[in-house]
Amino acid sequence: MKLTRRQTLASLGLAAGAGLLPRLALSQDAGAFRIGALNPVTGAGGPYGTGMQKMILAAAEAVNAAGGAGGRMLEIFAEDTQTQPQAAVLAAKKLIDVNKVQAILGTWSSGVSLAVIPLTNEAGIPLFHCSGAPALSVPPANEKKLGYRFQATNDRFGRAFAEIAKKEGFKRPATMAFNNASGIGNTEGFTRAWTAMGGEVVASVVYEPAQPSYRAELQKILDAKPDVIVTGSYLADTTIILREWYQTGEETKWIIPAWAANPELVKALGPAVVEGIISVDSISNEGSPAFAAYDAAYQKAIGKSGLGNVYAAMAWDMVTVLALAMEAAGPGADASAINAKMRDVANPDGTKVSSFAEGKAALKNGKINYEGASSILDFDEFGDVTPDFAASFIRNGEIKREYQVKL
Amino acid sequence: MLSYLLFTLTIGGIYALLALSLNLIWGGVGMVNLGLAGFFAVGAYATAIVTGAGAPVIVGLGSALLASAIVGLLVTYGTLRLRGDYLAIVTLGLAEVIRLIALNERWLTNGADGMSGIVAPLRSTVGSQAFNLGYLVFVSAVVILMWLLLRRLDHSPFGRAMKAVREDQELAGFAGKPVLRLKLQAFALSAAVAGLAGALYGHFQSYISPDHFQPLITIYIFLAVSAGGVGRPAGAVIGAYAVVAFLEGTRFVAELLPGVDPLQAAALREMLVGAALLLILHLRPQGLLPERIQPARKTRP
Incomplete structure (x- = not known):
């Protein structure tokens, strides 16, 4: 087969044009409230992004099944951030300008959220994210107060780690951090x-992601003879680090964030390796009806327990709380009117509700307080959730919560 | 829709500058520079730091050119004995080194948090719509200027000497061409162009972080130059716009495919990029606009 230059050019042009044309023909439902689901489907966030996107769709379905919010149905447009700021920015721009979304939900890594937030600010629409970087709370990133963080800041996590280390009587802590804004935020908050x-x-050591072995970094830490190692890490690297640590035979305790020290970790390493590890999480509402609803949806979509993906629970809450704010703001409200209602539907002083349908009914009789699946979901003045924390211990392969930490 | 198009075209322009940079060094001198993302980062960080300290944007752009040219010179000195695959590997490593410096030297670059609030010239006075349009015009003008310049360079004695080095370094040296100086000049110039692209990107996005400068961007630019035609500036520019159009176009195509949910579409897009590269290399290895070799001037017997 031989293509002339003209043919190649023409077919390339056609391919590019074909992408744009049918869009024009598809008229969008004018009455719907359009939401962008911008999640890390591929790249480093891949293990979480799929679940997040499916939960955004599932939660929107639940809202629509309850008759929509503020008289409008939710319509979801999904894009992939590739866990990469450059790609995420283009995807966000497409969601805002082509799909005309009125909110963007579910950015994950701090780098991506920090890159996307100037665009959502410019468009005057909210960005709900689960990134840990403290910079997202304050100007310039959050100058318009349109950013909401559904994950406790890394700084707060670090403070909770310190409280737990003190309570457990440790004297010589060391830290290991994954080299990104979130990992370093954890250990620096702790320090x-x-x-x-x-x-x-x-x-203390900061290590590079995606290494086949962390032996050198681990040895540097163990040489200082710590009695506990505090990490800001993720599942993949924690698995390797702990396996290598177990091989050294050293008797050290570990304090690890719960997004890494979760049932998947136990499954990967076996109960002997992870015995006695302290897993710290912001209290997600596992016993709550909201969590049960989320868990059922997660099981249905993914076929695994919802406990394994805290970010999917946050994504579920993002849609629910946004829909409740829409309902409270009334029919036809714009982004800023909806934004003004966020704290009214999520923070205390009001009937506690745990689903959109329940909240919609309760809103007729006054204020509500949505208690989410990921946390009780109260926002402070910066739009950050301020959850309590819990210390869980892994014993015989079971992760058991032992006590709470209030900051 | 309009604003999205403006945005995409601006990104296309920035990719075009990167493609011109790669075309100069790869198509011109035959040195494979897999460290493009590194020079892109140097430029972006240089202007972010300088303008962050209060200097005007034009000084920021100048310092981006200068900083990346200097890094380019250092690299060429450090890799004088390396050619072909070996040089490619070293430059790939260099880009990682630069990214790691940006990640770890927090006093200078703010580490993993990145630098936000980079000045967007005139945005506050003219509004964001006008800024986006104005910036597109500015970036496109820079691309055209750079394209004319590099095309001129290609036809000049310098360009011919460059290509002589590409074809056979020893022979060029034997014919009296200053091989080392040519390599240094070409690499510094190519690095400066990549740095300029980085600076333009920084001011456009107002936020940069080490995550922005992963090797993925280098791959896209290689795709652009291969598609457009190695050794011809016009090919590089067209290739870059085509790659951006293709990357963005796949979003819409994937949405229209029946029975493909957004999650599968995301994976499908990445596969399409790989398939496109394979197809181009298979069907048209010389690119859309292949290099034109000027025939030697006829001499009278």
Whole structure:
């Protein structure tokens, strides 16, 4: 087969044009409220992004089944961030300008959220994210107060780690952080809180992602003879680190964030390796009806327990709380009117509700307080959730919550 | 829709500058630079730091050119003995080194949090619509200027000497061409163009972080230059716009396919990019606009 230059050019042009044409023919439902689901389907966030996107769709379905919010049905437009700021920015721009979405939900890594938020600010629409970087709370990123964080900041996580380390009587902590805004935020928050209590961190290391082995970094930490190692890490790297640590035979304790120290970790390493590890999470409402509803939807969509993906629970809450704010703002409300109602439907002083349908009914009789699947979901002045934390211990392969930590 | 098109075209222009940079060094001198993302990052960070300290944008752009040219010179000195695959591997490593410096030297680059609030020139006075349009015009003008310049360079004695080095370094040296100087000049110029692209990107996005400069972008630019035609500036520019159009076009195509949910579409897009590269290499290895070799001037017997 031989193509001339003209033929190649023409077919390329056609392919590009074909992408745009049918869009014009498809008229969009004018009455619907359009939401962009911008999730890390591929790339480093891949293990979480699929679940997040499916939960956004499932939660929107639940809202629509309850008759829509503020008289409007939700319509979801999904895009992939590729866990990459450059790609995410283009995807966000497409959602805002082509699909005309009125909110963007579910960005995951801090780099992506920080790159996307100037665009959502410019368009005057809310961005709901689960990134940990403290910079997202304050100007310039959050100058318009349109950013909402459904995940506790890394700084708060670090403070909770310090409280737990103190309570457990550790004297010589060391830290290991995954080199990104979130990992470093965790261990730095810990170090700040720990030194403020008069303690000393005996060693700390920041490691590069996606290595086949972390032996060198681990050895550097173990040489300082810590009694506990505090990490800001993810599932994949934690699995390798713990396996290598177990091989050294050292007796050290671990404090690990719950998104890494979860049932998947136990399954990957076996109960002997993970015995005694302290897993710290912001209290998700596992016993709550909201969590049960989310878990059922997650089981149906993915076929696994909803406990394994905290971010999917946050994505579920994002849609629900947005829909409740729409309902409270009334028919035809614009983004800023909806934004003004966010705290009214999520924060205390009001009837506690755990689903959109329940909240919609309760809104007729006054204020509501949505208690979510991922946390009780109360926003502070910066749009950050301020959950309590819990310390869970892994014993005989079971992760058991033992006590709560209030900051 | 309009604003999305403006945005995409601006990104296309920035990719076109990167493609011109790669075409100069790869198509011109035959040095494979897999470290393009690194020079892109140097330019972006240079202007972000300089304008962050209060300097005007034009000084920022100048310092981006300068900083990446200097890094380019250093690299060429460091890799003088390397050619072909070996050089490619070293430059790939260099881009990672630059990204890691940006990630770890937090006093300078703010580490993984990245630098936000980079000045967008005139945005606050003219509004964001006008800014987006104006910036597109500006970037496109830079692309055209750079294209004319590099085309001129290709036809100049310097360009011919460059290609002589590409074809046979020893022979060029034997014929009296200053091989080392040519390589240094070409690499520094190519790095500067990539740095300029980075600076333009930084001011457009107002936020940069080490995550922005992963090797993926280098791959896209290689795709662009291969598709457009190695060794011809016009090919590189067209290739870059085609790649951006293709990447964005796949979003819409994937949406229209029946029975494909958005999650599958995301995976499908990545496969399409790979398939496109394979198809181009198979059907048209010389690219859309292949290099034109000027015949030697006839001499009278």
